[in-house]
Amino acid sequence: MNLLDIRNLTIELKTTNQNILAVDRVSLSMKEGEVRGLVGESGSGKSLIAQAIIGVLDDKWHVHADRFHWRGVDLLRLSFEERKALLSKDIAMIFQEPMACLDPTTTIGEQLSEAISSKQLSGFFWQKQKQRTSAIIKLLHKVGIKKHTECIKSYPHQLTEALCQRVMIAIALARRPILLIADEPTAAMESVNQGQIFRLLSSLNQLKNMSILLISHDLENITHWANTITVMYSGQFVEAGTTEQISKKPLHPYTKALVDSSPKSNLQLPPKSRLTTLPGSIPILQHLPIGCRLGPRCPRAQQACVKAPNVTSFHGHKVSCHFPMKEIR
Amino acid sequence: MTTLLEVKELYKSYKTKGYWYHKKTIDVLKPLSFCIEAYKTLAIIGETGSGKSTLAKLLVGAEMPSGGRIFLNGQTLKNSNFKQKCQHIRIIFQDSSTTLNPSLTILQLLDEPLKLNTELSEKERIELIRITLQKVGLLGDHMNFYPHMFSGGQKQRISLARAIILKPQVIILDEALASLDPSLRAQMINLLLDLQEQMGLAYILISHNLGIVRHFSDELLVLSQGSVVERGKTNDVINNPKHKVTRKLIMTQGLRLHKK
Numbered sequence: 001m002n003l004l005d006i007r008n009l010t011i012e013l014k015t016t017n018q019n020i021l022a023v024d025r026v027s028l029s030m031k032e033g034e035v036r037g038l039v040g041e042s043g044s045g046k047s048l049i050a051q052a053i054i055g056v057l058d059d060k061w062h063v064h065a066d067r068f069h070w071r072g073v074d075l076l077r078l079s080f081e082e083r084k085a086l087l088s089k090d091i092a093m094i095f096q097e098p099m100a101c102l103d104p105t106t107t108i109g110e111q112l113s114e115a116i117s118s119k120q121l122s123g124f125f126w127q128k129q130k131q132r133t134s135a136i137i138k139l140l141h142k143v144g145i146k147k148h149t150e151c152i153k154s155y156p157h158q159l160t161e162a163l164c165q166r167v168m169i170a171i172a173l174a175r176r177p178i179l180l181i182a183d184e185p186t187a188a189m190e191s192v193n194q195g196q197i198f199r200l201l202s203s204l205n206q207l208k209n210m211s212i213l214l215i216s217h218d219l220e221n222i223t224h225w226a227n228t229i230t231v232m233y234s235g236q237f238v239e240a241g242t243t244e245q246i247s248k249k250p251l252h253p254y255t256k257a258l259v260d261s262s263p264k265s266n267l268q269l270p271p272k273s274r275l276t277t278l279p280g281s282i283p284i285l286q287h288l289p290i291g292c293r294l295g296p297r298c299p300r301a302q303q304a305c306v307k308a309p310n311v312t313s314f315h316g317h318k319v320s321c322h323f324p325m326k327e328i329r
Numbered sequence: 330m331t332t333l334l335e336v337k338e339l340y341k342s343y344k345t346k347g348y349w350y351h352k353k354t355i356d357v358l359k360p361l362s363f364c365i366e367a368y369k370t371l372a373i374i375g376e377t378g379s380g381k382s383t384l385a386k387l388l389v390g391a392e393m394p395s396g397g398r399i400f401l402n403g404q405t406l407k408n409s410n411f412k413q414k415c416q417h418i419r420i421i422f423q424d425s426s427t428t429l430n431p432s433l434t435i436l437q438l439l440d441e442p443l444k445l446n447t448e449l450s451e452k453e454r455i456e457l458i459r460i461t462l463q464k465v466g467l468l469g470d471h472m473n474f475y476p477h478m479f480s481g482g483q484k485q486r487i488s489l490a491r492a493i494i495l496k497p498q499v500i501i502l503d504e505a506l507a508s509l510d511p512s513l514r515a516q517m518i519n520l521l522l523d524l525q526e527q528m529g530l531a532y533i534l535i536s537h538n539l540g541i542v543r544h545f546s547d548e549l550l551v552l553s554q555g556s557v558v559e560r561g562k563t564n565d566v567i568n569n570p571k572h573k574v575t576r577k578l579i580m581t582q583g584l585r586l587h588k589k
Contacts, residue, residue, distance in 0.1 A: 041511065041512065041513075042481065190376060190377050191538075191539075191578065192577065192581050194581070195581035217511065218511065219511060257512055258512065261514070262511060262515075274519050275519055275544075277512055278512050279516075281482050282482075282510065282513075
């Protein structure tokens, strides 16, 4: 059974003039123990999907879906409290800027102890405090922080960005989640630290069998860490498949452009040659093109592209395009 | 080809305040020398705190070097001569949205360096701004817009326009490509390469994306804790790294090392 099964998710922003479809019929499914990459450039709605899953979008946003199942339970039918009870146990999320997400006025130790629920502790109240401290230390060790006494006493500003992200992961792990949503966990971080965080996440995935939804704008980085990848563009579903399929044989012109535009992936490219890229820039939400939103920038666009394409599947490699690059293969 | 910019024994150190026997000097940048030719790109890589950005600041004159000399076309660039410095060496920063003044239109933004550094009349200035905007792939009419009306990629182009408007010889790209989306980043790289060919610019590229460094630069300088640990032609260094810092940087990027 799929852990997370979302079919045709639509997220709509209702304004006085018009309704903006920020996310337009996106499907996403996750199996247990899988690392799925969700890739898209800015404004592609990838963070919105993450927020819709954990249900923190406010009333301005309207979420519809044909199916929105978490381990067989339809989340959209649940009341807010039921949903909260279910999800706070099973899903945890870490955010982009760890420094900004931690409370600057309290120490790391206090913030961690808040995350540990009292249900995990047993015994009398005088024993609980001790258990709590040992649980905190265990969590810190789990994310690879060895100097736990210093870390517990310090405030977020005293730690480096990478350490803060580790603390965030520790807080996320406190309730032993089944799914961890990582929304650009290493944005604005250095490559050495980036590697450390990704290695930590993949070791958690392998040791604890924790599924991870890895959200990023960088396709080349994601290919090292994810098993399967979903690509989005400007709120629309583009392509989904295994990492191999996406990086070796992209079917959608957009994915092809993304793969080609990174100088790292094609090493045989002579230095200082022009990179292939799509013309134009990403459309803003107020002026989205109709039909396939890549249309105006797409090199293969034809008249049929004014209608949004349906998703077709080639051996589990799903693509949403009228003219996929299949014949080129 | 003659050297365009030459840096000799440039270094920077800070003195911490305290009693006279507690005084310490911290060397942020140990004496380093390099030179760049026109049409060439020098890449500088290193971890945080290795002094990459300090070097950029010293070159543009945002900070005073503690010692050393900078030569441009064989002439000494005096540290106090900001006018000469800012005409010939320009910088583009990482975050384009915060480096543009939100209360000024693009016209006013680009007019400022012209007013301060050139003797052009108003008509000539506007004409020059129009041409420069077209050069970076925007329209001349964009000059009446405010920065918030542009997308991230376009803002970075405006930063580039601001950098090239004085017809400089050296442009420093301080992580200028890091915050852009991949497809826009490729566009920007193409644009930078085109401009390099047209105007004979020399770039100093500070980046931690080795893919871009490999593609874009001719020479490479690896900094670690303020000192140069490795230097040479980009391809040689990346295919055959000698120092462990370089190896570590290449390893973490997952850049497959294969020899041609």
